[in-house]
Amino acid sequence: MRGPCQNSSCTFNATKTCVLGNPPDDCENRPILDEGNDKDKENEKDADDGAVDVEDEDDASRADAVHVGTPVLTEPDDGLRSLPASRTLGVAQVNAITESRPACLVGIVGLAGAGKTAALVSAYLLLSNGSFKGFSYADSDTLRAFEEITRASRTWQKGNPPEQITVHTTLSNDREAGFLHLRLRRDEDDRIFDMLLPDLPGEWSRLLIDRDDTERFAFLGASSVIWIMVDGRQFANAGRVAHARYRAKLLIERLANLLKETRPHLIVVPTWQDKVAFPQAEAEILLECGRSFGFEVDIAPIASFSWNDDIVPGEGVAELFNMTLTAGPPPPDFWPDTDPASNDRKLASYRRDV
Numbered sequence: 001m002r003g004p005c006q007n008s009s010c011t012f013n014a015t016k017t018c019v020l021g022n023p024p025d026d027c028e029n030r031p032i033l034d035e036g037n038d039k040d041k042e043n044e045k046d047a048d049d050g051a052v053d054v055e056d057e058d059d060a061s062r063a064d065a066v067h068v069g070t071p072v073l074t075e076p077d078d079g080l081r082s083l084p085a086s087r088t089l090g091v092a093q094v095n096a097i098t099e100s101r102p103a104c105l106v107g108i109v110g111l112a113g114a115g116k117t118a119a120l121v122s123a124y125l126l127l128s129n130g131s132f133k134g135f136s137y138a139d140s141d142t143l144r145a146f147e148e149i150t151r152a153s154r155t156w157q158k159g160n161p162p163e164q165i166t167v168h169t170t171l172s173n174d175r176e177a178g179f180l181h182l183r184l185r186r187d188e189d190d191r192i193f194d195m196l197l198p199d200l201p202g203e204w205s206r207l208l209i210d211r212d213d214t215e216r217f218a219f220l221g222a223s224s225v226i227w228i229m230v231d232g233r234q235f236a237n238a239g240r241v242a243h244a245r246y247r248a249k250l251l252i253e254r255l256a257n258l259l260k261e262t263r264p265h266l267i268v269v270p271t272w273q274d275k276v277a278f279p280q281a282e283a284e285i286l287l288e289c290g291r292s293f294g295f296e297v298d299i300a301p302i303a304s305f306s307w308n309d310d311i312v313p314g315e316g317v318a319e320l321f322n323m324t325l326t327a328g329p330p331p332p333d334f335w336p337d338t339d340p341a342s343n344d345r346k347l348a349s350y351r352r353d354v
Contacts, residue, residue: 002030087145088178091219094196097141097181098222103194104325107220107264109251110229111209112202115271115304119229120180120197121150122304122314123321127182133318138183138192145180149199177219184321193325209251214258225265225324226255232270232301235282245282249289256293265327266295269320274306298323 005012007029012018018027089097097103110116124146126132140146177198184193198219207213220226228251234244252266268286270278283299290297300323302316 001033002027003033005029006031087148088142088199089181089196090178091176093141094179094219097194097196101194103196104225105196105219105223106198106324107217107223107226108198108200108229109205109208109217109226109255110202110269111205111231111247114202114229114231115269115302116202116227116229117149117199118271118304119227119269119302119317119320120146120199122302122317123182124150126314126317127184131314132184132321134187134322135184135318136187138185140183141181142179145178145199177216184325186325195321195324205251208254208258209247212254212257214254217258220255220264221259221262223264225267225327227320227324228252228255228266228268230268230270230286232272232278233275235270235279236276241279241282245285248286252286252289252293252295256295263294263296266290266297267320267323267327268297268299270299270301271304273301273315274303274308274311277301296327298327 002025005018005027007020010018010020010029012024012027012030016024018024020027020029022028024030094105098105108116123132127135127137130136177200180197180199182195182197184195185191186193200216204213204216208217228248230244230248234240237244248268255266268283268290270283278299278301287297287299300316300320302314302320303311304314304317306313306315
């Protein structure tokens with residue numbers, strides 16, 4: 001067995017390749033190590049005399065030869081859990097989840113400032129504190145993403161709130177949606193639900209309304225439920241309500257054209273309910289608009305955060321999630337009754353023909 005290379009200009013110790021082209025086991029610059037060499041023992045001196053222990057040097061050389069290129073640390077136990085490397089999930093990852101197990105894909109649209117991200121932040125904080133009515137946290141593949149969007153909401157002090165709790169949503173890929181994942185356990189029956197929730201910039205919805213730009217929203221065709229987030233303050237403002245109503249109705253029309261024959265359940269979500277209650281008359285207008293395009297529509301007002309002592313932070317958010325998980329068209333008849341048409345089936349007309 002040979003030790004490390006003694007040629008100072010050679011890189012064999014690091015690269016395992018001789019710069020002179022010599023076979024590694026025959027290179028003269030690598031001394032032969034002989035564990036049974038008695039000459040090493042004759043060279044031993046008393047340590048107090050300051051002599052060099054040759055045997056110790058040989059042992060160190062052998063150790064260096066053995067450990068070159070081997071891992072310093074052993075692999076961690078497979079049973080240990082670590083935070084997922086990903087932040088938001090891409091469309092390919094969402095497809096992999098929906099193909100492997102049942103999952104509720106939610107579409108979330110709304111203009112900037114409507115409170116799309118705030119609703120997701122509120123739900124995550126409520127789950128973190130065990131205050132999510134009817135549900136408890138089971139798992140998430142996007143914890144890093146949730147922590148990133150909730151960072152600002154953890155730093156403000158009561159009585160001195162910031163002007164904006166959540167940061168403006170930006171995506172690394174401006175052409176593809178980024179999804180957050182939550183796995184919830186329902187308290188009443190311990191049933192597990194996987195939810196996939198997009199966190200999208202408000203500019204996407206603005207382009208959908210203004211230019212009918214539908215390219216980024218192709219995933220909505222696979223969604224079970226769509227949330228239409230609207231700023232409830234504008235619907236209670238006499239000077240802004242007409243414009244807010246027009247934009248919301250146009251958004252519903254754009255979704256109907258985008259989805260073609262598909263009609264997922266729509267939930268209109270008025271936000272900022274800690275500031276002002278959503279007018280019932282405006283709710284009826286939006287419900288009627290959605291139904292005119294063939295949608296099943298519900299209203300779910302929320303207050304993601306609250307500066308009102310009469311409304312708790314997160315008011316209505318858990319109810320919105322529960323409505324989302326229970327919404328959907330009624331199941332079709334297993335064996336519907338049909339009236340046979342003449343000459344439609346030969347077996348049915350057999351006796352008449354004979």
